[in-house]
Amino acid sequence: MPGPLEGYRVVELAEGVGGPYCGSALGDAGADVVKIERPEGDRARGWGSRTKGDLGAAFQSVNRSTRSIALDPDTNEGAAVVKKLIAGADIVIADAGFTRHPDLQPDALMAAHPQLIYVQISEFGEHGPQGNQPPYGELVAQLASEATTSLGVIGESAVRLGNDNASMYAGIFATQAICAALLARDQQGGQRIDVSLFGAMLFMRSTLWVALSNPDEWWGFHLDSYVKPPEYGYRCSDGAVLFSLQGVGPERRDDVYQTFEMEWVRADPLFDLLNQDGGGVGRYSHVVRPLWERAFSKFTMDEVITKTRALGGQAWPKNSYEMLVNSDQVQYLKLIQPVETPFGPIDQMIPPWEFADTPAAIQRPAPRLGEHAAEVLAEAGYSTAEVAALRSRGVLAS
C-alpha cells in the first residue's frame, strides 16, 4: 500500500547527510524523489565502509527510496534540465550554495512556480553574517551549539557526538516543514523555508536554555551532567550499565547493600553521601560511583540489571550496535530488513513510523550515480533522441 505522501514529486539538490535524509524520508513515505547529483556525485558516496562493491553504507542509508540523475547544474544546459524537472515538482530540497546558476536560485524558481515549496538547508540559517552557507559542517554545528560540552572531559579537547545529530535533525525538521507547508499550500500557495544545522542543534538544546534563564539555579539530573566527568556507565564484570535508584525508597537501602554484597561500604568515609545518592542521578553520583563499581565488579551486567530491577530501580545495558541489533526487541519487531542492491542484499533499518492504513516502506535502494537519468527525463517529456543528445554533449554526466 502506498505511503501517505504518494503523488508528491520532489527534486533534491542536496548532498552529505541532512538534505538527503529529508529526501529519503519523503521517499520512504511514498513521494517520488529525484536526486540531482553533480558530475562527481554526492560527496557522501565516498564516505564510510565499503564491504559490498562500491557501496558506502552511510550514503546507502540516507539516499534510499530516491532516483538519481547526474549533471552540472552550473551550466546553462544542465540548469535547463533541472528547471524542467522542478516545473513538474511540488517540492525542492536544496543545500545552500549547491548551484550558483541564476535560474536555479530560489527567488527565480518561486517567481516561475508560485505553488513550489522550496526548502533550503544551510549551516547557520538564512540571515546574518554567516547566512546561506552550505550545510556541510556537522562538527561545526556541534561546537557552535556547545553540544560538545556534554561529552568528554572539561578543559580537554572536544569530543563530538559520533552520530550526525545536527545534520539528521536538520533533515527531520526540513521534512516536518515540507509537510506543514503542503497543508498550508491550498490557501497560501508555495513558499520558502530555511532549516539550518546550527538552528536545529540550538532548538534541540532548548531545555538547557530555559534552565539557564535562572543561571544560579539550573541544576538538575538531566542538566547538571553538563559539568560532570564523562558518563561511561557503571562498570560491571563484563560491560557497563545505566544504574539508578530513583524510585527506591530510603528504607530499602539495607536491601540494596545486601543484594550487592557491599556491607564493607558502611565503613567508607563516603557512606553518608552514598546513602543519599540516587545512583547515577544525584549531583554527587560521580563522587560515589567508585563504591558502586567496586561492588558491581563481582557481577555481570545481566546480574546487576536483574538485581537492580528487583529492588525497584532502573538498570539498562550500555549496548553497542552489535548488542542492539541482536537484541530480542529489535529482532522481534524486525526493525532491520534486507534491501536488494546490484551487489546483493544489504541490511537497513526500516522507517521509524508505523502508519496503519498507508504503511511507509523502503521503496528502493540508494541509486547509482545518474542511474535514472533516462527514465526521469522521459517522464519529464524528453524524447529518446533528446536524451541521447544531452548525453553526447556531456550535459548528462553518466
Place this chain on the structure above:
Amino acid sequence: MATGPLSGIRVFDLTLAMVGPWASMQLGAMGADVIHVEQPEQRVGAFQVPPTINGTSIGYISWNMNKRGFTLDLKSPQGRANAYELIKTCDVFLMNMRPDVAGRLGVDYETVSQINPGIVYCTVTGWGHTGPMRDLPGADGQVQYFTGGAAANGAEGEDTEIYRHSTQFDATTGNYACMSILMGLVGRKKTGKGQRVDISMLRATTAMQTPRIAEYLMSKQNPARLGNQAQATAPDRAFMCADRRDLGVSATNEEEWQALCKALGRLEFIEDPRFATNTDRVDHRQELSDALSPIFASMPLDYWVLELNRAGVPNGRLMRWDEIRHHEQVLDNNYIAPVDTREWGRVWTSPGPWHFSKTPTEWSATPTIGEHNAEIVAEIEAHRAAGSSTPQRGA
C-alpha cells in the same frame, strides 16, 4: 488567528513528561490550536523534576509552550463526555503513555476514530506495542543506553560515553512524532480519512542514528572511539590552535580538501598519494592528523577562522551560552529569544528550527495548568449546543 502553516488544525494533546509535549509544542508553533489536556493528578511527577522555577520543573515550562492549558478528569463521566465532544472538533489526537492506558481512559483508537474518523491518532511508546520489552519504561537515559546512543561517542583510547544532555532522545522521538502526524495530515488531504500512526522511542532514536547503524550493519564493526574525529571523513575534526582553543575543520569532499591545503600553504599535500581521496585520508587518518596538527598549533584560532572562511572550508569553534545568546548570527535568525510567562517570569528558549517565508511560526508562553479551562469548556458547550458533527478541516 495563528499565522503558521497549521492554522486551523486542532490537537487533542494528551501528553506528559517530555516526548509527547515536545511534539505538540512544535505543532503549536506552526499554528495548530493545541489543547494540552492534563488530568488533575498530573501536578506531581515530571511537573516537579528539578531544576524548577516557582516550584515548576523547567522541563514542564520548556516543553509546553504554544498550547492552551485544559484540565479534565477522563475517569469521570462528565470529563469523558467533554473529552469526546472536544475530540469531534480535533484533527489530531496525540498521547504518550504506556500501551493499554488509552483503553483504560476510554480514548483507544477504536473509540476515538468512531467519534471522529478524520482524526490522525498518534501514540508514542518507549519500545512499541508488541514484543518482549513492550511494558518496560522508556525515557531518555534508558533509551540512550539500550539503542547504542553511546556506541559512536568517546575520546580516543577511552570507553564509549553517553551524551550527558539527557533530553535529546526524548526530543528526537518527539520530532518524529510531529513529523509522522504531519505526514498523516497530508495523507488525509487525499483520502479524507485519518489513521493511526505509532511511534516508539526505540524506532525513532535508532532512525536518528541511521548512518552509523548502517555502517555497523555493512561492516559488522562497532564504531571506533575517535574523539572529535568523524568516522567516515577526514580531515573532519577539531585542531588545537596556538591559543589552546579547538577549531572544528570539516573538509568532506575533494574541493574542500584542496582549498584547505592551499589555505594552510601546503600544496604538496594535494599531490600526496596517502591523502588523494577521502578514502585514502580516512585510511591514513593518523598520518594526516600528524601532518596537520602542528600547522594549526602554530597560529591562534582567529587567524585560522579568517583563513578558512576565505578559502571556503567549513570551520567553527566552540561557543558557550553566554556567547550564543548574544551572537549576531543567533539574533538575526531568531534562534534564541526571551519568552515572558505569567507564572515563571522571563525565560530564554529557542523558538523553533524552521523559517517559513509566508506562514511564520509564533512562539507563546507556557500556560498555567488549566489556564484556559473556562474558554475551552465554553467552546465545548457551544459545539454541543450546535449539535454539529465533525467539521471537515483541511480535507
